[in-house]
Amino acid sequence: MKAIGFKTSLPINESESFIMFETPVPEPKGRDLLVKIKAISVNPVDFKIRQNSAKDTVLETPKVIGWDAVGTVEAVGEDVTFFKAGDEVYYAGDLTRSGSNAEYQLIDERITGLKPSSLTHAEAAAMPLTALTAWESLYDRIRIAEPKDKGKSILIIGGAGGVGSIAIQLARKISGLKVLATASRPETKDWCKAMGADLVVDHKNLVEEVHAAGLKEVDFILDLVDLNNYWDTLVELIKPQGHIVSITGSATPVALNKLKNKSVTFSWELMYTRSMYQTDDMEQQHHILNALAKLLDDGTLKTTLNQTLKGFSVENLKEAHRLLESGKTIGKVVIEY
Numbered sequence: 032m033k034a035i036g037f038k039t040s041l042p043i044n045e046s047e048s049f050i051m052f053e054t055p056v057p058e059p060k061g062r063d064l065l066v067k068i069k070a071i072s073v074n075p076v077d078f079k080i081r082q083n084s085a086k087d088t089v090l091e092t093p094k095v096i097g098w099d100a101v102g103t104v105e106a107v108g109e110d111v112t113f114f115k116a117g118d119e120v121y122y123a124g125d126l127t128r129s130g131s132n133a134e135y136q137l138i139d140e141r142i143t144g145l146k147p148s149s150l151t152h153a154e155a156a157a158m159p160l161t162a163l164t165a166w167e168s169l170y171d172r173i174r175i176a177e178p179k180d181k182g183k184s185i186l187i188i189g190g191a192g193g194v195g196s197i198a199i200q201l202a203r204k205i206s207g208l209k210v211l212a213t214a215s216r217p218e219t220k221d222w223c224k225a226m227g228a229d230l231v232v233d234h235k236n237l238v239e240e241v242h243a244a245g246l247k248e249v250d251f252i253l254d255l256v257d258l259n260n261y262w263d264t265l266v267e268l269i270k271p272q273g274h275i276v277s278i279t280g281s282a283t284p285v286a287l288n289k290l291k292n293k294s295v296t297f298s299w300e301l302m303y304t305r306s307m308y309q310t311d312d313m314e315q316q317h318h319i320l321n322a323l324a325k326l327l328d329d330g331t332l333k334t335t336l337n338q339t340l341k342g343f344s345v346e347n348l349k350e351a352h353r354l355l356e357s358g359k360t361i362g363k364v365v366i367e368y
Contacts, residue, residue, distance in 0.1 A: 063139055064137070073354075074099065081352065097124070102152075103119055113143070121147070142305065144320020180250075184249040184250050186211045186253070187253045190231065192255055210228045248268055254277035347366050
């Protein structure tokens with residue numbers, strides 16, 4: 032089969048930043064599915080790992096990355112119970128295994144869902160990683176539930192990105208929250224409104240903008256951009272006994288003591304935790320993806336696909352990485368095979 036990978040971390044404009052190569056089609060064992068891939072999408076994690084995982088070294092075998100994928104099950108391992116050959120599936124992958132930038136991939140059935148039947152391959156490929164991240168942030172970390180939280184407010188930092196686009200929809204349409212999303216350009220503001228945001232505020236003057244919208248503080252905050260840069264602002268805007276979730280990490284210690292007087296809860300979210308550590312509830316991602324598929328099929332949620340590149344090629348993968356690295360993408364970028 033054909034796969035695209037890299038042997039060393041290079042800027043995306045370098046000729047060898049990605050290379051196509053031939054490798055054997057793997058055989059599924061245990062709970063693995065062999066999936067023939069039809070479409071993939073690219074996320075910030077893709078270019079961050081490409082930039083950092085092979086610095087100052089040259090790998091013998093190219094590293095294949097990529098996580099979001101949609102495809103058809105070609106064969107199954109002996110312990111598979113959720114799927115059969117011929118099923119169309121979608122998934123967000125596993126950081127510890129070979130990725131989706133290939134014609135075929137092995138994926139554990141416990142982190143795989145049935146593809147939304149009403150969506151095209153490209154529309155479905157846009158969803159898994161970001162939707163799982165948003166779902167886990169809202170329902171596993173904050174533990175938002177009706178009726179206790181209906182009508183409460185959430186501030187989403189980075190509303191027009193992949194995670195923000197689906198988090199807006201889940202918070203507004205599923206949980207009945209009042210959603211404030213940050214955006215600064217006319218096109219990103221329009222996108223956030225189209226996703227269902229009640230209010231769009233400019234991240235450059237966040238405290239003033241939230242206050243001008245009639246809110247002194249918010250019940251929940253979801254940081255999708257830069258925790259360190261926004262920390263003092265988040266501390267000021269979160270309500271007493273509120274909850275902050277961040278997916279962005281921090282290179283320096285976070286001053287959690289600033290949350291003490293308000294008794295605020297802080298949580299990290301990493302969608303890969305369940306697969307990386309083979310947690311007891313790993314198959315919860317299978318159930319979440321199936322629940323999301325039903326919500327997409329009945330029209331409650333809509334795909335966040337915004338741009339499709341046609342053809343599995345080095346050129347298209349490079350272009351997708353260039354777009355993500357620009358920091359100006361809206362919604363999701365997908366490569367359709």
